[in-house]
Structures are given as structure tokens and as C-alpha cells.
Amino acid sequence: MLVEGNGILSMKLRKFLLFAPTALLLTPFFLAPLFVIGAESFSGKQGAFGEYVKVVTDPGIRTVLYNTFYVALMVTFFSLLIGYPIAYVLARLKGRWATIGIFLIFLPFWASTVIRSFAWMILLGRNGPVNSAMVGSGLIDEPIRFIDNGVGLMIAMTYIMVPFMVVPILNGLRAIDVNLPRAAAVLGANPWRQFLAVTLPLSMPSIAVGATIVFVTSLGFFVTPSLLGGNRTVVSILISEQANRLLNWPLASALAIVVLLLTIVVFALLRLSQVMSRRRGSARAGALA
Amino acid sequence: MLQMPRRSDTSAQNSSVGGAAVSIRALSKRYNGLDAVVPTSVEIESGDFFAIIGPSGSGKSTLLGMIAGYIDPTAGQIVIDGRDVVPEPIYRRNIGMVFQNYALFPHLTVAQNVAYPLKIRGVPKDEIARRVAESLGMVRLEAFAARLPSELSGGQQQRVALARASIYKPSILLMDEPLGALDKNLRDEMQEEIKRFQQEMGVTVIYVTHDQQEAAFLADRIAIMRDGAMTQIGSPRALYEHPNSRFVAEFLGEASIFPLKSVSAGRAGEARQAVLEGGTPIRIRTDAEAGPGSFACIRPERVTVGPKAKALDNAFAGTVRESLYTPGSIRYRVELDGTGLSLKIRVLPQADMEFYEAGSTVDIGWSADDMSLLKE
Known part of the structure; x- marks a missing residue:
């Protein structure tokens, strides 16, 4: 009995110990601050939920929230659109070329985000090289506005985020058994159908990982929107303004909590759609059989 | 489409x-x-x-x-x-x-x-x-x-x-x-x-x-x-x-393979006298040209063990070096006395058949028809 009890205890203990390093790191650096922010958000002058009411009802704040999620979503979409083909090509490279390819993907990280955002500000400016070239070549008559309307912001953010999309997808693609597309080919699938039947579905989990990283990181971008966002503010700038300049900590905290909740909702929906599609898949198979 | x-x-x-x-x-x-x-x-x-x-x-x-x-x-x-x-x-x-x-x-x-x-x-x-x-x-x-x-x-x-x-x-x-x-x-x-x-x-x-x-x-x-x-x-x-090379004979099944020194000329279809490296004479039936660089091969189940072996084309006295009883077959490794040659043998166990322990001396032999001539 004693030995058995001991065994169970040690099992639980082992599980706990495995979790301990993460818990040790997350408790003081994530959960505790989150708790403080949560408490702060209910301490406004207009009662416990006053700040939340303001976040939901204030048209200005709602626009900023919408803008933030819209930008993050578009950046995720374009990063995938650009990142997937890059990852696909990299996955087919071998030996030295693969190393060089990955080195090139990470090369931009040698310069800080501030510098790269600033570079894009110059590149995309009214009199920047991009507009000069296009006007000079007669492609357009008037310089295109990139900076104020969010287009330049999305270009710069996509540029920064593409590597974060490439790496997980590259790993996902490399993990696919070479015999699988080969088997599809033998069974009669042309290269495009091989991709649709095998490569794409099997790289879906890595796409989800890449999209998650890019989306969440994009929600929190601060420097790039500050430089390229113009008057189209995102929520991180709004929070910083409320906390640092206006010292309205309850509203800043409420905003942070709302963003967190919205992010959770987005991922819950994503997860749900995955579960649903899997269920649909097996239902289809059942019907087929 | x-x-x-x-x-x-x-x-x-x-x-x-x-x-x-x-x-x-x-x-x-x-x-x-x-x-x-x-x-x-x-x-x-x-x-x-x-x-x-x-x-x-x-x-x-x-x-x-x-x-x-x-x-x-x-x-x-x-x-x-x-x-x-x-x-x-x-x-x-x-x-x-x-x-x-x-x-x-x-x-x-x-x-x-x-x-x-x-x-x-x-x-x-x-x-x-x-x-x-x-x-x-x-x-x-x-x-x-x-x-x-x-x-x-x-x-x-x-x-x-x-x-x-x-x-x-x-x-x-x-x-x-x-x-x-x-x-x-x-x-x-x-x-x-x-x-x-x-x-x-x-x-x-x-x-x-x-x-x-x-x-x-x-x-x-x-x-x-x-x-x-x-x-x-x-x-x-x-x-x-009928493997045509030593490689095939060894790859497909087991075989005892010996390098040949010479094969005497003979009429087609008749067993011929041959000499192995080391000087041991054997009899083999082949129409092929052979000489140094060729091999003689005998499959383990084609070798007869016991008194009956004496009457065969190739008859030797030998000493059992290894003997192993496995389900369905008995395996021996027998050294031919005075030649230094070693032979793999497989026998189907039958009722009241003698089982030779390692160290015992036995007569072994095989027909000239059961030997094949191999290239490298």
C-alpha cells in the first residue's frame, strides 16, 4: 500500500516538477502583472466597470481597436501569402543552399525594428525612392500616399513578420515524408493536386503556428505604427498614451484586458473551426464508406 | 482532365x-x-x-x-x-x-x-x-x-x-x-x-x-x-x-564454396576431375570452361552424412566441428580430414537417425551432379 501510494504521489510530483519551471517563470512575470492590471482596470472613478463601458461605447476607442485587429489580420494574411512560397522553396533546397537561404531570411534581424521601420518611412515617403521611381518612370502622375492610410504600416509590418511565418512553415514542410507527394503522383495527381492533397493539408498545423505568432505579435506592435501609422492609431499607442501621458491607468488597464480577451476569442474561434473541420472530415469518410 | x-x-x-x-x-x-x-x-x-x-x-x-x-x-x-x-x-x-x-x-x-x-x-x-x-x-x-x-x-x-x-x-x-x-x-x-x-x-x-x-x-x-x-x-x-556466380550462390541460400585450381578436360555431360586450391581432388559435372578464378559450390542439403556417403562421387572422411539441432533441420559444420576444408551441411531429421555430436568422425559425400561451377 505504502509503495503504491508513494508511486502515485511521485507521479503527481513528477508532473508538477515538469510544470514548475514554466510556472516559476510565468507567475511573477506574467500572471502577477496581469492580475495587477486586472485589478487596476476596475478602479476607475466611474465605478468598477466604468472603464469597460467607455472602451465599448467610445467611438474613437472602438475605431482604434478595429484598426488594430484589422492591421494584424492583414499582416498575418500577407505574411502567409509571401512566407509560404518562401518556406516551400527553402524546404526543397539542400545542404549549403538551405543554410544560405535561412541565413538570408534572418539577415534583416541584424538591424533593429526601429531602424527598419524608419527605413520604410523614408522609402515610402511622399518624396521617397519608391514614389520618385514610379513618378519618374511615368507609371503614376501623383505620388501615392503610403504613410497616413495604413498601407505603408502594413507593408513594413509584413516585411518584419514574414520570417516568423517562414520558420514554422519551413519546419512543417520539412517534416512531411517525401514519399507522400510521391505516392500522390504515382496515384495520378499532377504537381498542383499533389500540393492540394498532401503538402497543404499536412502543413496546416505549421501555418496555424506561424499565423498565431504573427497575429499576436502584430497586435502589440508599437514602434512601427508610431512611425508609419500616421493618424491611424493602434491600441498599443493608445494604451501608452493613456498610461504615460494622461496617467489614466484604469482606462489603459481596461484596454489591455479587452485586447487580451479579444485575442483569446479569436483563437477560441480558430480552434473551434479546426475541430469542426476535422469532424466534418470524418463524417464525410463515414458517408463514403 | x-x-x-x-x-x-x-x-x-x-x-x-x-x-x-x-x-x-x-x-x-x-x-x-x-x-x-x-x-x-x-x-x-x-x-x-x-x-x-x-x-x-x-x-x-x-x-x-x-x-x-x-x-x-x-x-x-x-x-x-x-x-x-x-x-x-x-x-x-x-x-x-x-x-x-x-x-x-x-x-x-x-x-x-x-x-x-x-x-x-x-x-x-x-x-x-x-x-x-x-x-x-x-x-x-x-x-x-x-x-x-x-x-x-x-x-x-x-x-x-x-x-x-x-x-x-x-x-x-x-x-x-x-x-x-x-x-x-x-x-x-x-x-x-x-x-x-x-x-x-x-x-x-x-x-x-x-x-x-x-x-x-x-x-x-x-x-x-x-x-x-x-x-x-x-x-x-x-x-x-544453377547459380552462375559465387555472389548469387551466397546471396540466395547457403553454400560451401571452394576455389578451383584446375579442371581436367572431359566429354560433354560427363563428370570431370577437378582439383581445389590446396590440392584436394573432386568430381564435378559441368560443360563450362573453368580454371583458376572459378569456384566449386555445394549446397548444404545435398551433402550425405553417414555410411551411405562412401558410395558417392565425392566421398570424404571428416570431423564434426559444430552441430546444431534446430526445428526442422540438423546443421553441421564438418572439416574434411587432411584438407583444411570446411563444409556446411543441413540434414532433415528422421526417426532413428544418428545425431553426430561435435568432435565425432563421420563419412560425408555428394554426387558430382550436385556440385556447380561458379565464376567470381
């Missing part, structure tokens, strides 16, 4: 005559100046079960890859049903293939895996459902249609792969070490299943393996590959009884 239904029509015709004939003509593959497969030609008849065996690196998988279409040949032709398929992309060849690790699509169910080739060919849905059920029935997996491959055992996955590779009535069926991942008992069981399956389908099979027993059990004809070339092609019996 329009070609698809037409192609399946032609393949339906193929199946009615029992699989396609394959003619490989001077097919070769060079990688970086090295010959993976030297120019190789072989005719495989319709409905044949053709096995390719050889050690790893002998070029057997490269050859199969070229037939399937995922390795481009350097030169040569692969003629299936009178049509050279080398210029055709892999997905137009209408070939079936079972991969070593099965290569089942892990995200699709068993039924979806098996249905996939039909779906690609634009077969109507109700026909797909009917044929999938039929095909899964043939491999006894009806109950597993809705499972994912990861939920099946190795043998079951193997059968799904077989069903998927054959449901579209491919012109030929390729198998690349399909039983390599299975344990011994399951392998024996699956061998019988594959044999039965091939006979029912009447399909031409090209089967790659490194397991000689598997090849001998399954195949009508075997090609033995060595250094990118087919060194000998024949029925399992022909290869075993």
Missing part, C-alpha cells in the same frame, strides 16, 4: 488480359559520374511476379524509382504495354506502387486513402463508394474504413496500401520492400496475402526486397542485382540450383 476517363478505359482493357507486359531496354542511371544502374534490359511477361533482390546500394531501388517515374533515367526505355513511359510524367503512367513505409496519407481516413486515385480520375461518387467497399473487402478491412492510418497496425496499413495501389487497376504494381517494417510472423502472413492478391488480380508485379526467402516464396522470376547490374535472372529454382 479529359484524358482521365479515357486512360482508365485503356487500363480496364489491360486488366482483362491480366496485367501489362514490361520491357526494360538498356535502362541506366548515372549519379555524378557513378553508375547506380548500368544499362539493363529485361523482359517481364504479363501477369508475372518479378522480384528484384540484392544488397543495399545494388541499384534495385533506383531501378524501381525509374519505373515508377520519380527518378529520371540517364538513358533507356521502359516499355509498358508497347508504350515507352520514360517521357511521361509520373502521374500519367497509371502505375500502382506500395512504398516501404506505405506512404498512406495520414490526414485521410482509410476509405479516403483508397478512394483518392479514383477521385483524381474523376470517377462518379457512387461508383467510388462501391469500388472502395469492394477493394477494402478484398483486403478484409471493411470495418476500418473510417479509421485514420495511425489507428491501424502495421499489417493493416500494409493492406490499405495494397488496396490503394490496385483500386484503379494500374497496368503494373510496384512494391518497394513492402514487408520490411513488419515482424517475422506478420511478414510470413502478409507474403501469403500478397501472393493471393496478385493471383486474384492477375496484375504484373515488380517487387524489390533484400530478403531472398521472401523473393523465392513470392516470385515467378527473380533478378539478382549487384553493383547496378542484374547479374542473373531466373526462377527461384534455377537461381538456387
